[in-house]
Amino acid sequence: MSFPAVLRSEWTKIRTVASTVWTLAAAAVVTVGMSALLCVFLNSQFENMPKEQQLAFDPTASSFAGMSLGQAAVIVFGVLVVGTEYSTGMIRTSLAAVPRRGSFLAGKLLVATALALAVGLVTSFVSFFTGQALLGEHSIGIGEPNVLRAVFGAGLYMAVIALFAMGLTMVLRSSMLALGILLPFVFLLSPILGSVDATQKVAYFFPNVAGSRIMQTVPAVLDGSEPPYGPWGGFGIMAAWAALAVVAGYAVLRKRDA
Amino acid sequence: MIEAVGLTKRFGAKTAVDQLSFQVRPGHVTGFLGPNGSGKSTTMRMILGLDQPTSGQVTINGRPFRELGNAQRNVGALLDAKAVHGGRRARTHLLSIAQLSGIPEKRVDEVLAVVGLQDVARRRTKGFSLGMGQRLGIATALLGDPRVLLFDEPVNGLDPEGILWVRNLMRQLASEGRTVFVSSHLMSEMALTADHLIVIGRGRLLADMGTQEFIAHNSAGFARVRAAGNDQDGRKALAAALTAAGGRVLQEPDGALRVTGLELPHISDLAHGVGVRLWELSPHRASLEEAYMRMTQSSVEYTSTEDPRAELWEPDPLALPAWEDGAAAPEVPQDGFFAPPPPGAGGKPFLMPGSAAELAGTAGTAPNNPEDTR
Ligand SMILES: Nc1ncnc2c1ncn2[C@@H]1O[C@H](COP(=O)(O)OP(=O)(O)OP(=O)(O)O)[C@@H](O)[C@H]1O
Numbered sequence: 001m002s003f004p005a006v007l008r009s010e011w012t013k014i015r016t017v018a019s020t021v022w023t024l025a026a027a028a029v030v031t032v033g034m035s036a037l038l039c040v041f042l043n044s045q046f047e048n049m050p051k052e053q054q055l056a057f058d059p060t061a062s063s064f065a066g067m068s069l070g071q072a073a074v075i076v077f078g079v080l081v082v083g084t085e086y087s088t089g090m091i092r093t094s095l096a097a098v099p100r101r102g103s104f105l106a107g108k109l110l111v112a113t114a115l116a117l118a119v120g121l122v123t124s125f126v127s128f129f130t131g132q133a134l135l136g137e138h139s140i141g142i143g144e145p146n147v148l149r150a151v152f153g154a155g156l157y158m159a160v161i162a163l164f165a166m167g168l169t170m171v172l173r174s175s176m177l178a179l180g181i182l183l184p185f186v187f188l189l190s191p192i193l194g195s196v197d198a199t200q201k202v203a204y205f206f207p208n209v210a211g212s213r214i215m216q217t218v219p220a221v222l223d224g225s226e227p228p229y230g231p232w233g234g235f236g237i238m239a240a241w242a243a244l245a246v247v248a249g250y251a252v253l254r255k256r257d258a
Numbered sequence: 259m260i261e262a263v264g265l266t267k268r269f270g271a272k273t274a275v276d277q278l279s280f281q282v283r284p285g286h287v288t289g290f291l292g293p294n295g296s297g298k299s300t301t302m303r304m305i306l307g308l309d310q311p312t313s314g315q316v317t318i319n320g321r322p323f324r325e326l327g328n329a330q331r332n333v334g335a336l337l338d339a340k341a342v343h344g345g346r347r348a349r350t351h352l353l354s355i356a357q358l359s360g361i362p363e364k365r366v367d368e369v370l371a372v373v374g375l376q377d378v379a380r381r382r383t384k385g386f387s388l389g390m391g392q393r394l395g396i397a398t399a400l401l402g403d404p405r406v407l408l409f410d411e412p413v414n415g416l417d418p419e420g421i422l423w424v425r426n427l428m429r430q431l432a433s434e435g436r437t438v439f440v441s442s443h444l445m446s447e448m449a450l451t452a453d454h455l456i457v458i459g460r461g462r463l464l465a466d467m468g469t470q471e472f473i474a475h476n477s478a479g480f481a482r483v484r485a486a487g488n489d490q491d492g493r494k495a496l497a498a499a500l501t502a503a504g505g506r507v508l509q510e511p512d513g514a515l516r517v518t519g520l521e522l523p524h525i526s527d528l529a530h531g532v533g534v535r536l537w538e539l540s541p542h543r544a545s546l547e548e549a550y551m552r553m554t555q556s557s558v559e560y561t562s563t564e565d566p567r568a569e570l571w572e573p574d575p576l577a578l579p580a581w582e583d584g585a586a587a588p589e590v591p592q593d594g595f596f597a598p599p600p601p602g603a604g605g606k607p608f609l610m611p612g613s614a615a616e617l618a619g620t621a622g623t624a625p626n627n628p629e630d631t632r
């Protein structure tokens with residue numbers, strides 16, 4: 001049993017199950033669709049926006065704003081890739097064929113993360129160009145400063161949030177539990193804590209909050225609430241969270257009975 | 259070759275497997291028997307490195323499973339037929355597992371044909387029946403053409419044709435020199451399939467011996483004797499004579515006597531001696547089921563309790579001798595199970611159930627079973 005064999009097997013597993021295929025497709029469609037709608041809206045309402053907002057307008061980030069919703073599908077993808085092994089009992093069949101659990105985990109994470117990255121990149125580029133086309137005169141070119149970094153960053157964000165979800169599911173060994181923690185965390189806790197002054201500083205270090213900094217090209221200078229890290233610093237924080245989840249997941253997989 | 263040494267597994271306070279040591283040798287089908295919850299599946303999971311033993315160890319061809327280089331070529335296992343992703347098609351499920359060991363795609367189609375699933379190969383497995391799932395699990399075990407095979411209740415849910423097929427498959431695999439370790443609750447099937455038995459109860463080893471030896475050791479055959487006509491006196495006289503000669507006598511519901519401890523010719527002579535004509539004198543050979551039940555009686559953890567309705571039923575006066583009408587041996591189906599009393603248990607002249615409770619106990623837990631090693 002070699003590592004490429006594990007990769008081939010995990011690839012077969014992912015592509016032969018409808019749920020993983022659909023969640024990734026949903027991530028792309030939701031992100032591109034929502035972003036496009038927002039860009040149409042922004043373009044038509046731009047003149048009515050307050051002056052400060054016009055100045056701080058970030059055409060790049062706006063063109064994949066739909067990712068804030070699309071990431072839900074990527075999270076579900078990550079959770080399902082790992083979680084269904086446990087919920088179906090497939091994990092025992094898998095581990096009875098791959099005694100080295102490290103190889104099994106690495107293979108699974110590598111294939112699923114690479115796939116999330118590929119889908120993420122395609123999504124972010126399509127979303128960017130679609131959005132710019134719809135923004136009309138307020139659009140920005142890919143060659144402008146920081147823009148390419150933000151578009152790539154959006155793809156990376158997708159991959160790392162998926163990896164984080166997989167690591168956490170490995171620890172919890174249950175899709176339901178993982179989704180029950182991740183979705184409220186991303187869609188309720190982060191925005192709520194992020195909007196209250198007292199807790200904002202904590203929220204800055206949440207993986208999704210820190211990671212999304214890489215998608216912005218304009219610093220939020222106007223309200224004076226700039227996070228204490230740059231785009232790559234924020235991405236690094238998110239990556240550290242994902243690494244932590246994966247290491248914890250590996251420890252659980254190695255120690256616990258399957 | 260599978261070798262367990264002092265294998266122990268605790269789940270919290272529950273000791274599922276307790277100091278188990280055994281060897282499963284190649285070239286034989288080794289049956290793995292034990293009541294529900296006795297630790298068979300847990301032992302198999304430990305063999306496959308899925309569960310970590312609390313203490314002790316188990317090796318396959320001298321090495322722990324997790325250190326085997328090419329696991330699937332060495333060991334194939336059916337643990338839980340339902341352990342598949344229902345959204346995946348049968349063929350791609352097998353393919354994903356085959357790819358782990360670089361097993362060619364051709365082999366996937368081969369094993370699908372072997373287990374008879376070629377027609378549903380492209381169906382999602384969630385629509386599979388119990389038996390179809392079981393066949394898919396067997397296909398998984400066969401994928402790597404392994405030297406060692408583990409099957410946890412493989413015939414569970416199979417149709418008679420499938421059961422026969424599994425029996426022949428096991429025997430064939432063993433005859434090719436492989437190690438075949440198979441658990442089952444179907445005793446009649448095991449008697450036909452396994453040449454060697456490992457029996458556990460409450461996680462402990464109860465027996466490790468050849469199937470025939472096991473049957474001979476743990477059960478006694480008996481003779482069925484029927485006096486001519488419905489001759490009450492004759493029956494009484496015969497029973498008295500048989501008992502006097504050292505036999506144990508129980509009366510069956512239809513009036514026949516069940517005799518243990520006497521050879522058939524001796525019974526015939528005794529009948530002749532008391533002038534009783536016989537309409538039946540037939541040997542009853544012990545079955546694996548009886549032997550197994552007798553051995554594991556005391557280790558059974560999950561027994562059904564008596565239906566409370568039974569208390570409405572008044573047992574006949576206890577003083578009646580065994581052969582009196584109304585006092586009957588526990589009713590048995592045609593060739594069903596009846597556990598002969600353990601040798602030397604109680605030592606009563608007539609083995610007559612002393613009470614309804616003891617009667618029930620014959621089929622459940624015997625209070626004073628000498629085989630109880632605990
Ligand atoms: N993961 C677990 N956590 C806690 N207890 C467990 C676990 N797995 C098994 N057990 C317990 O260990 C004991 C042995 O279970 P096991 O499944 O090995 O029995 P078995 O011999 O396979 O029974 P059956 O004939 O019903 O399949 C049972 O009491 C069971 O409740």
Ligand SMILES: [Mg+2]
Pocket residue numbers: 298299300410
């Ligand atoms: Mg079991």
